[in-house]
Amino acid sequence: MEVRTVDTRERILDAGERLFMAHGYEGTSMRQITGEAGVNLAAVNYHFGSKESLMQEVFRRRLDWLNEERMRVLDALEVEAAGQPVKPSAIVDAFFGTLLRMAGDENRGGMTFLRLLGRTLTEPSEFIRAFLAHEYQAVMDRYKEALFRALPEVPKAEIVWRFHFMLGATSYAIAGTDALRLVTDWQIEEEDSTDRLDRLVPRLMSFLLGGLRAPLPQF
Amino acid sequence: MEVRTVDTRERILDAGERLFMAHGYEGTSMRQITGEAGVNLAAVNYHFGSKESLMQEVFRRRLDWLNEERMRVLDALEVEAAGQPVKPSAIVDAFFGTLLRMAGDENRGGMTFLRLLGRTLTEPSEFIRAFLAHEYQAVMDRYKEALFRALPEVPKAEIVWRFHFMLGATSYAIAGTDALRLVTDWQIEEEDSTDRLDRLVPRLMSFLLGGLRAPLPQF
DNA sequence: TTATGATTCATACGTTCGTTTTAATCATAA
DNA sequence: TTATGATTAAAACGAACGTATGAATCATAA
Known part of the structure; x- marks a missing residue:
């Protein structure tokens, strides 16, 4: 069956995704990846x-x-707004909500990819940062522009900073099922993991919007 | 001179701090560390x-x-409050402001250690997370309790989550002089790095407090 | 059925890793 | 000055790393 080859590729990608998430790029060896994927060591270099x-x-x-x-979501919002600025809450949801809702879709990587992404945004490896910066460039510029229009009274530099803070809060929140225990060592109330994810989105959105719309700092 | 030995230790610690910050734990070799420190390879294992x-x-x-x-800062705040709850803004400043102000003190690691810490909070290595969780345990519990008292109308679980979000925003902000460019590829206004640090503190504080005091999410 | 190109496989290459060992060198106290 | 313990130095260890090689195996089309 010629499906086998795409099968091998996907098995490697799945194993790599999970292992890079769990142990980082440098901390994961090709032998771990091919071992977990159940394929030959040389398969990674071949594919x-x-x-x-x-x-x-x-x-x-x-x-x-x-x-x-x-x-696409931002396109739709701007069409709907018909020339008016899009509401900040809608922009934030389009960017961060779209990301978080990926976690519920196992076909798109689910929590595994989400945690990998969260960790990688602070990853020290040069080529990864360069790659991500390139991948993100266009979408970042679009969203910055949308926020500039949505918040004309806020200095642009301030918006850029707050976008940055929002990225950080989100990355950390999704990266950290384990690191979370650093804060919630004795969990206040028990929640199963699906419940936790469902509630994370509104919780994080409230926080992000509160931060985005906070009074401007006095220097 | 018997100062030489403590000198070697410190040179290794300084080099390790900088290299771990720049390349991560797994991405830094002992040979890089001893090379930059100008000491023999075996010195790390000896000391x-x-x-x-x-x-x-x-x-x-x-x-x-x-x-x-x-x-100490929280102690002082609670003494000053004389039984009343400490203001949330004071608690946030005591925790995060104290951290950020370290960056200006080269004798305490300065920006290098701050960025190392920011990156390490999402570091995948198991032993590092376990170590940090242990180191942070007591101070975390104290600050959580202070926030519970300061915000009695907010559910404790919500406060814990928002503490978590604040940690993330802060880690990312300090980790990311490089990752920052992902967002601010064309810098809106030029600021030299000391200026940037001076302004980061009030900027971040505004954001954190806005998030901490945001309206509660509707589930 | 056979020929062909794609894929898988076992194996080995050269490097680099963290660590260990043994000897040389140093500072200090008797 | 000499003996002693602490530190530094050079060299090597076995293990693990990413990658490359060439033969075996597979699916497919002529």
Whole structure:
């Protein structure tokens, strides 16, 4: 069956996604990946060329759809607004909500990819940051522009900073099922993981919007 | 001179701090560290025992003071409040402001340690997370309790989540002089780096407080 | 059925890793 | 000055790393 080859590729991507999430790029070996995928060691270099290329493909597989979806949602919002600025809450939901709702879709990587992405945004490896910056460039510019129009009274530099803070809060929130225990060592109330994800979205949205619309700092 | 030995230790700690910040734990080799420190390769194992122990010592050197200082500041605030709850803004400043103001003190690690800490909070290595969770446990519990008292009308679970979001926004903000460019590829206005740090504190504080006091989410 | 190109496989390459060992060198106290 | 313990130095260890090679196996089309 010629399905076998695409099968091998996908098995490698799935294993890489999970292992990079769990142990980081440098902390994951090709032997771990091929071992977990149940394929031969040489398969990664045959199908992807190198470990770096594999890492990039792990991200491209998910990010292409995500960022296109973000563009589509913002397009729809701007059409709907008919020339008026789009509401900040709608922009924030289009960017961060779209991301978080990926976590419920196992076909798009689910929580695994979400946590990988969250961790990778602070990853030190140079080629990963360069790759992500390139992948994100266009969608970032679109969303910044939308926020500039939505909040004309707020200095642009301030909006850029707050976008940055929102990215951080989100990355950390999704990266950290484990790191979370640093804060909630004794969980206040028990919630199963699906419940937690369902509630994370509104919780995070409230926080992000509160921060975005906070009074401007006095220097 | 018997100063030489403590000199070697410190040179290794400084080099480790900088390199772990720049390339991560797995991405930094002992040969890089001893090379940059200008000491023999075996010196790390002689003075610290292992690479893991060195990493822990890099953190302990800075975190011991930081978390004690956080305790002292909160102590003072609670004495000053004389039984009344401490204001949320004061609590947030005591926790995050104390951290950020470390960045201006080169004797306490400055920006290098701050960025290392920011990145490490999402670091995948198991032993690092376990170590940090242990180091942070007591101070976290104190600050959570203070926030519970300061915001009696907010459910405790919600406060814990928002503390978590604040940690994320802060980590990312300090980790990311490079990742920042992902958002601000063309900088709106030029600011030199000291200016940027001076302004980061009030900017971040406004954002954090806005998020902490945002309206509660509707489920 | 056979030829062909794609894929899988076992194996090995050269490097680099963290660590260990043994000897040389240093500072200090008797 | 000499003996002693602490530190530094050079060299090597086995293990694990990413990658490359060439043969075996597979699916497919002529």
